[in-house]
Amino acid sequence: MKTIGEKVQQQLREVIEAAVMQAKETGDLSIENMPVINLEVPREKTHGDYATNIAMLLSKQARMAPRKIAEIIADHLPAEGTLIEGMEVAGPGFINFFLGNGWLYEVIQDICQKGDDYGSTHVGAGEKVQIEFVSANPTGPLHMGNARGAAVGSVLANVMQKAGYEVTKEFYINDAGNQIIKFGQSLEARYLQALGQDVPFPEQGYKGQDVIDLMEILAQQEGNSYLEMDSSQRQEALITYALEKKIIAMKEDLHGFGVDYDVWFSEEALHTSGKVMQTLDSLKKKGYVYEKEDAYWFKATAFGEEKDEVVIRSNGVPTYFAADIAYHYDKFERGFDTVINIWGADHHGHVSRMKGGMKAMGVDPDRLEVIIMQLVRLVRDGEQVRMSKRSGEMITLNDLVDEVGKDAARFFFVMRNTDSHLDFDLELAKSQSNENPVYYVQYAHARTHGILQQAYQKEVCMPAFESVDLSCLSAEVELDLIKKMLEFPSEIADAAKNREPHRMARYAQDLAGLFHSFYNNSRVLGEEQTIRDARLILVHAVQIVLRNTLDILGITAPERM
RNA sequence: GCGCCCGUAGCUCAGUGGAUAGAGCACUGGCCUCCGGAGCCGGGAGCGUAGGUUCGAUUCCUAUCGGGCGUACCA
Numbered sequence: 001m002k003t004i005g006e007k008v009q010q011q012l013r014e015v016i017e018a019a020v021m022q023a024k025e026t027g028d029l030s031i032e033n034m035p036v037i038n039l040e041v042p043r044e045k046t047h048g049d050y051a052t053n054i055a056m057l058l059s060k061q062a063r064m065a066p067r068k069i070a071e072i073i074a075d076h077l078p079a080e081g082t083l084i085e086g087m088e089v090a091g092p093g094f095i096n097f098f099l100g101n102g103w104l105y106e107v108i109q110d111i112c113q114k115g116d117d118y119g120s121t122h123v124g125a126g127e128k129v130q131i132e133f134v135s136a137n138p139t140g141p142l143h144m145g146n147a148r149g150a151a152v153g154s155v156l157a158n159v160m161q162k163a164g165y166e167v168t169k170e171f172y173i174n175d176a177g178n179q180i181i182k183f184g185q186s187l188e189a190r191y192l193q194a195l196g197q198d199v200p201f202p203e204q205g206y207k208g209q210d211v212i213d214l215m216e217i218l219a220q221q222e223g224n225s226y227l228e229m230d231s232s233q234r235q236e237a238l239i240t241y242a243l244e245k246k247i248i249a250m251k252e253d254l255h256g257f258g259v260d261y262d263v264w265f266s267e268e269a270l271h272t273s274g275k276v277m278q279t280l281d282s283l284k285k286k287g288y289v290y291e292k293e294d295a296y297w298f299k300a301t302a303f304g305e306e307k308d309e310v311v312i313r314s315n316g317v318p319t320y321f322a323a324d325i326a327y328h329y330d331k332f333e334r335g336f337d338t339v340i341n342i343w344g345a346d347h348h349g350h351v352s353r354m355k356g357g358m359k360a361m362g363v364d365p366d367r368l369e370v371i372i373m374q375l376v377r378l379v380r381d382g383e384q385v386r387m388s389k390r391s392g393e394m395i396t397l398n399d400l401v402d403e404v405g406k407d408a409a410r411f412f413f414v415m416r417n418t419d420s421h422l423d424f425d426l427e428l429a430k431s432q433s434n435e436n437p438v439y440y441v442q443y444a445h446a447r448t449h450g451i452l453q454q455a456y457q458k459e460v461c462m463p464a465f466e467s468v469d470l471s472c473l474s475a476e477v478e479l480d481l482i483k484k485m486l487e488f489p490s491e492i493a494d495a496a497k498n499r500e501p502h503r504m505a506r507y508a509q510d511l512a513g514l515f516h517s518f519y520n521n522s523r524v525l526g527e528e529q530t531i532r533d534a535r536l537i538l539v540h541a542v543q544i545v546l547r548n549t550l551d552i553l554g555i556t557a558p559e560r561m
Numbered sequence: 562g563c564g565c566c567c568g569u570a571g572c573u574c575a576g577u578g579g580a581u582a583g584a585g586c587a588c589u590g591g592c593c594u595c596c597g598g599a600g601c602c603g604g605g606a607g608c609g610u611a612g613g614u615u616c617g618a619u620u621c622c623u624a625u626c627g628g629g630c631g632u633a634c635c636a
Contacts, residue, residue: 044580053579056616066616091580092617137636178635295634306563306632313634320636348565349631374566375630416574419566421629423573428586435599437585443599451596458596498577506575509584520592520601539596561599 003121003489004107008083012050012097013037015084019076020054028072031061041483048088048096055093066093104482105470111485111541112465119548123493124165130331131157133342134254135172138246139183140208142253142397144376144424145344150397151413151554152373153342154259155501158552163496168336170263171250172327175243176271177320184235186211187242191226191234194219208394214242253397258406258554270326276318279326279361280311288360298325303356321350325357332363340499341370342418348372371499373418379425395426404429404436407555411438414553415505437509442558444512445550448543449559451524455536458525462540463533470534477518478538484511485545492552508549515542 002010016037023029035057042051055070062069070089077087077095086098111118133153136146153169161167174180186205193199194216201207218226218241226234247264254260270276280296283289288299294314298321301308311322331339343350351372355365378385378395385395400409403426412429415437416422429436455462473482488507495503524535550557 040579042580043582047580056579059616094580174636293634310634315634319634345566345630347631347636351565372566420574421567425573435586439599443597447597447600454596494577502575513584516600519596523596525596560597
């Protein structure tokens with residue numbers, strides 16, 4: 001199923017190719033190979049609806065100036081029987097095509113017909129993709145970095161789903177390892193303190209208020225029933241109790257942020273099921289694990305790394321890296337074609353050795369993609385705020401949602417390329433949230449609703465899109481608006497293929513901007529019927545596309561604000 | 562030292578090798594008694610530096626300067 005934009009481009013390509021072949025046959029051009037015909041929408045409107053650079057590409061093999069080639073090709077292009085209304089040779093040798101407006105009106109009908117489904121494509125071809133994101137330590141509340149990951153991951157999942165990938169969202173629970181031991185020590189200290197004992201708090205413990213609260217509640221509910229256990233037993237029991245609470249809380253917090261997972265995967269389960277040791281055995285057999293200084297090492301140097309990595313410590317405990325190899329191998333065993341991880345920049349050093357691990361396990365490392373998200377800097381009064389779970393000084397995801405709302409926060413986090421640092425200015429987000437671009441987009445949607453609502457109240461019937469004459473939509477803003485909506489499916493496809501969810505935020509702003517311009521330029525109600533009906537349909541189409549975009553962004557599309 | 566990411570307007574950022582590099586904020590000049598002014602229209606100002614590849618470079622390569630992150634028997 002091709003989109004209208006694709007159909008038009010295909011027709012242009014066929015016509016251009018035929019013209020080049022004809023020029024070759026008549027001897028006007030001497031070329032051997034037909035290059036891929038590249039069509040682009042010129043940045044400048046005066047350069048036409050589409051342009052091709054084929055003349056520049058042919059210049060070398062034809063041994064002619066690009067402009068000369070462009071003129072020859074243009075001479076062989078048929079003027080009749082196509083959408084082409086005009087063409088010109090311009091700049092260094094572009095051939096610009098000017099099309100009539102007829103095909104644009106088909107776009108509006110296409111949108112009205114498809115509704116919520118407009119924008120969906122099959123470029124993903126049902127590829128099974130797993131996206132793992134956030135995967136925060138359950139030892140503390142979710143922070144800004146997690147929030148960025150949550151927004152980016154969920155929008156990427158939405159966009160890829162819309163583009164025809166089969167997407168599974170997964171959260172990896174780091175419920176094993178050193179930080180859990182420290183967590184247990186922290187819990188124990190807080191529990192005992194809650195019971196009035198004067199015990200010291202561990203140096204490396206988690207100082208967050210959430211740990212104190214959790215243990216005070218437990219102390220109130222259960223009293224000193226944990227007091228009789230010995231310390232290690234007590235810590236274990238407290239960890240079990242606290243982790244369950246923490247995970248439930250994380251699920252709720254993420255849900256409140258518009259993020260729901262398909263799978264919650266426990267690291268601890270990898271250890272207890274023996275998968276970690278199985279993976280290490282398998283690597284040993286392949287000769288990629290060896291023993292040195294009482295520890296076991298993964299031969300990362302065999303995969304281009306600078307040094308080998310410990311997988312089992314000299315105390316017999318496997319490292320996080322060992323579990324991670326087992327975890328990622330398990331992902332592929334579960335049948336995913338592609339596995340995408342979204343990690344903070346502080347984990348980037350982990351990427352290549354992880355890929356090395358996959359290669360050692362016989363998995364093509366290119367099937368493991370890691371999106372590295374640059375860190376979020378929290379700014380208050382123009383100064384950077386340092387955040388640390390251990391010190392307990394932080395703004396949590398919940399704080400953020402309470403202050404600026406889910407919609408604004410999500411939009412803010414997903415607006416930027418993941419390669420860029422994100423300065424999150426608390427004062428701006430809290431006190432001046434009206435300036436957040438999300439309102440601009442949502443307001444456009446509310447306006448579409450307002451017009452349609454007014455029409456309804458004035459008993460103006462919504463015309464059937466099939467029977468309306470749209471040809472009176474000829475103002476520049478109207479045509480621009482339609483062209484922008486035409487791009488929607490390919491915008492989604494590109495965002496999905498390139499794993500760039502921020503494009504959808506950009507698209508939303510562009511579309512909203514064009515609609516606001518249209519709104520100020522053209523009235524809908526009060527115009528004579530032909531114009532009114534055509535514009536009503538246009539507004540209806542804009543509403544659909546805006547809603548679909550906001551849907552991908554996980555942001556509500558309000559009817560009024 | 563080595564590795565990864567980033568240097569684009571006063572600030573925060575867009576810009577799959579193309580023609581005259583775009584938004585928002587800030588500053589500033591306008592907008593019909595009208596479908597919602599959280600809007601619209603206009604103005605000034607910019608690709609860190611130096612080479613290279615190319616018909617053509619903000620985009621690719623190299624070097625260099627500046628910022629961030631990593632370089633644990635932490636995760």
